[in-house]
Amino acid sequence: MIETKKLTKVYDGNRAVDDLDLHIEKGDIFGFLGPNGAGKSTTIFMLAGMIEPTSGEAFINGRSVTKDPLGVKKIIGLLPEDVGFYGHLTATQNLEYFSGFYRFEKLESEKRIAELLEFVGLGDVKKNVSGYSKGMKQRLGLAQTLLNDPDILFLDEPTAGLDPQGTYQFREKIRALNKEEGKTIFFSSHILPEVKEVCKTIGIILDGKLIAVGTPKEIRKKFMEEESYTITLETFDSLPKLHHEKILDIKSNAHSAVIKAKSDIREYLSTYLHKNNVRIRTLELKEPDLEEIFLRSIYGGD
């Protein structure tokens, strides 16, 4: 379980993360969504015990990150954005070095490393990491994240820069780790479709502040309260003047109209036009999807 209370990080007077309160249950895949520079990586690094918070607290499975960062590191795995390795070493040598920090038995460590490399599809690759592609490095990153068989995985923009096939494979691995091994996954991204695809719960961060948290459905509902519905209407006969308290804006001519309304008023329009003997050609509702809402809310519609 991951919990933060008023977690804050200030850099040169700027609040990179501002009073963050999070509660993520065991077994969840939590999507941490926000534009670049919103505070996603800073939050992850604080939760992973790599950056000291300016104020506030964070707990991983009840352990305080500030008081026991090494204890926390032992039960988590972190895949940083643009993960890097020692290029002059092979994947096995890199993982052997990192596994030394967990005091595994040599045989146990060798077995684990071989299994992990097999899991990420690098079992047969013997060349040095300097010759790896971005996708291979990312897969090796996932393997090093799993070295200590952690309960919780922090993945910072794990599919950034991967090709569609690599992205798909990576998502499958994440799903498998959650479903088959019950791992809690904290997944950051600035791409909504990806988060929507993989995550059970979503948190949206903007300028260091958590602006929404919940299931994709709950998030959509929350944003829809501030959104409008677009209804396209076309008729065979001339349109009468349309009135309704939910109508925000209307652009019409003799036989068509584009109506912006606070809610879906198609039923009202249908009845009203029928009463006025106006035959309807089309009556369509254009409902904004979560991505559109997200882009408008976060990037101001760009």
Added chain:
Amino acid sequence: MAVFLVIKKEFRDLMQSRRFLMIFGALLLVVILSMSQGVGKYNDALDEYKEMTSRIGEGEGLRQFMPEKPSMLLIFDTMTSYFIPIGAVLAIAVGFDLISREKEEGSLKSLLSHPLYRDNVIIGKLCGALACFGVVMVVITFTCIGILMMYGMSPSSNEFLRILLYMGFSLVFLLSFFSIAILSSTIAKSSGLSVAYCIGIVLVLSFMVPYIGVALADSYAGEEPSMVNIIGGGMMRGGDNEMTEAEREEMQTEMEEYNREYQEYWQKKTNVERIFNMLSPDKNYEEISNKILGEDSPEGGFFFGQNRITRSEENEETLAESLSSVWSEIFSLLTLSAVMLIGAYLKFMRLDIR
């Protein structure tokens, strides 16, 4: 212990690094070269000594002119001048990308995501590099001793101790340049920038500061006293043979006065220069090496030339005396390294690793 894992990896990486091995090879080569030059020089001095002693031995009255037996430390005469540039390059090559490369490759983030503290990383890197320099100096020391043995020379216990101490300070010298390099590596965002910072710091400390020291020393010490008036006066008086006793005494007094003024001028000049040179690791190392190897720096006075006075086995300073005369250089060499290393440590601990 996490720190030992880091030390082990860093040590292994450095010892397998082609860059390190190449520069180390070059250093070893110049050490051997300087030693063979030194052996030749020592043998010449020894032959000269033997010839003079045999000549003096024939005439009883010449015993007071008995020359001093040259010290074996003469063999190390040119080593420092070779060691400074290549040793500095080796130390910089080891340290300039020790941190910046990890930042560039992103391996620092991976490393720090595992259960170890940040200071384990920087301390491990420092100790790993120090262990490498230790190996370098042990190999060089054994090479030197091997060369001496090859020529059938066995140093006295005092000479042996001085050789060991010289090697010890050579290690400190390597550490001082390494500390500059690792500080640059910690501050810089890339290895390219780190090299630039490193070269900048070395240029300032090793060239600019001593140059400013010389310029300021010249202006502080004033005009160099001249002998022209004394010589001119002597010639006006018709030379040594035609001078009266009173004129000779007057000239003697003028000479003594000149010598006193020159000593004062020289003292002022060297004091200022020494203060500035103390900021330069290579000047400090040179000064300390000269003292340990028994070479005196030029002293003031007209009758002392700019060249060093070559050491001999007799009339030698004790080791403690040699070290105490350069305590300020030893202190500043160690302080400079410590300041740079502490700077690198503090910067690394506050590094933004996102």
